[in-house]
Amino acid sequence: MGDREHDPRTTGGLQSRLDRRDFVKACMAAAAAVGLPATVGLRFAEAAAAGLKPSVIWLHFQECTGCTESLLRTSHPDVGELILDLISLDYCETLNAAAGHQVEAALHEAIEKNDGKFVCVVEGAIPTRDNGIYCQIGGRTAQDILTDVASHAAAVIAIGSCASWGGIPSADPNPTGAVGAPEILKGSGKPVITIPGCPANPYNLLGTVLQYVTLGTLPALDDLGRPLFAYARVIHEDCPRRPHFDAGRFARQYGDEGHRLGHCLYALGCKGPETHANCSLLSFGEVGAWPIGIGHPCFGCTEQAVGFRKPLHAAAELPADAYPPIEPEHGTSATAWAGVAGLVGGALLGAGFVASKKLGETEEKS
Ligand code: SF4
Numbered sequence: 630m631g632d633r634e635h636d637p638r639t640t641g642g643l644q645s646r647l648d649r650r651d652f653v654k655a656c657m658a659a660a661a662a663v664g665l666p667a668t669v670g671l672r673f674a675e676a677a678a679a680g681l682k683p684s685v686i687w688l689h690f691q692e693c694t695g696c697t698e699s700l701l702r703t704s705h706p707d708v709g710e711l712i713l714d715l716i717s718l719d720y721c722e723t724l725n726a727a728a729g730h731q732v733e734a735a736l737h738e739a740i741e742k743n744d745g746k747f748v749c750v751v752e753g754a755i756p757t758r759d760n761g762i763y764c765q766i767g768g769r770t771a772q773d774i775l776t777d778v779a780s781h782a783a784a785v786i787a788i789g790s791c792a793s794w795g796g797i798p799s800a801d802p803n804p805t806g807a808v809g810a811p812e813i814l815k816g817s818g819k820p821v822i823t824i825p826g827c828p829a830n831p832y833n834l835l836g837t838v839l840q841y842v843t844l845g846t847l848p849a850l851d852d853l854g855r856p857l858f859a860y861a862r863v864i865h866e867d868c869p870r871r872p873h874f875d876a877g878r879f880a881r882q883y884g885d886e887g888h889r890l891g892h893c894l895y896a897l898g899c900k901g902p903e904t905h906a907n908c909s910l911l912s913f914g915e916v917g918a919w920p921i922g923i924g925h926p927c928f929g930c931t932e933q934a935v936g937f938r939k940p941l942h943a944a945a946e947l948p949a950d951a952y953p954p955i956e957p958e959h960g961t962s963a964t965a966w967a968g969v970a971g972l973v974g975g976a977l978l979g980a981g982f983v984a985s986k987k988l989g990e991t992e993e994k995s
């Protein structure tokens with residue numbers, strides 16, 4: 630772990646705060662957390678200790694840098710430390726110590742040295758309107774840089790909703806024509822894994838990197854390029870507030886009794902029922918720090934058709950089978966059923982649920 634090069638132009642001078650024992654433990658815990666065997670974490674730790682670190686080139690385009698910030702602020706384990714120990718981060722505009730021609734030279738060197746072998750991580754949307762002039766670095770458009778760098782990469786990981794499908798920059802009226810990396814690279818034959826989220830959950834990046842580097846494979850993906858280990862289920866399925874939903878107990882205003890008691894946030898606009906992500910199982914930032922965990926409805930940031938598209942407090946679509954199979958003759962739940970039905974309205978009960986259909990499809994693929 631102490632073998633990182635100290636090149637002031639790049640991020641190689643960053644030092645780890647994890648000793649070897651903690652590092653191995655953290656690798657195993659991280660692997661287990663994202664559904665990989667703990668032995669994968671062990672193998673990865675050994676490979677990293679032997680200096681076998683994959684080269685990563687991290688590009689930044691139209692974004693707030695929130696995904697990088699989220700990564701660097703994690704703990705339990707410190708995913709930022711882990712990732713920076715496990716990979717050779719050869720270029721990252723946010724973390725590079727240098728700027729200008731020096732860092733441009735570092736990018737070209739990194740590409741040449743690891744041609745066809747490095748992983749390209751993309752953060753931020755790519756503007757396409759007016760020949761992409763709304764985001765330029767070193768005199769080149771984001772579109773040009775991505776196309777060029779990706780053509781030399783082994784695989785591309787689009788981190789965050791912006792890079793996955795446009796995110797905030799693509800919100801109506803999308804003045805810059807912002808799109809995600811898959812749109813720019815479609816037809817290139819380059820595998821693009823998307824890890825949407827605003828910000829993306831760093832553990833999902835870690836799991837993808839762990840698998841790619843240790844096993845040489847990419848995780849199974851859904852039809853939007855999202856790893857199934859993280860995006861196969863909707864948040865509503867594993868939400869800790871789900872018992873309140875099933876029982877018809879809702880917060881109806883911020884700060885009301887239901888809100889203070891931790892009741893379901895559906896009536897406040899929670900999009901958990903139509904949002905595929907593992908936030909409820911693997912929170913990030915700090916323990917328990919995810920929107921629903923701190924009393925705010927999910928706004929659907931991992932879904933292109935939901936986050937930044939639907940009004941924040943509009944009711945989410947519910948799957949037709951959103952309710953537990955209540956048999957009135959068995960007793961006591963009829964009141965709760967009536968309460969829930971009254972809340973969501975009869976129209977929603979018969980509505981098709983796109984996300985559920987997707988889940989069915991991805992499960993078939995896995
Ligand atoms: Fe959780 Fe939201 Fe579903 Fe309520 S509606 S159970 S808060 S995901």
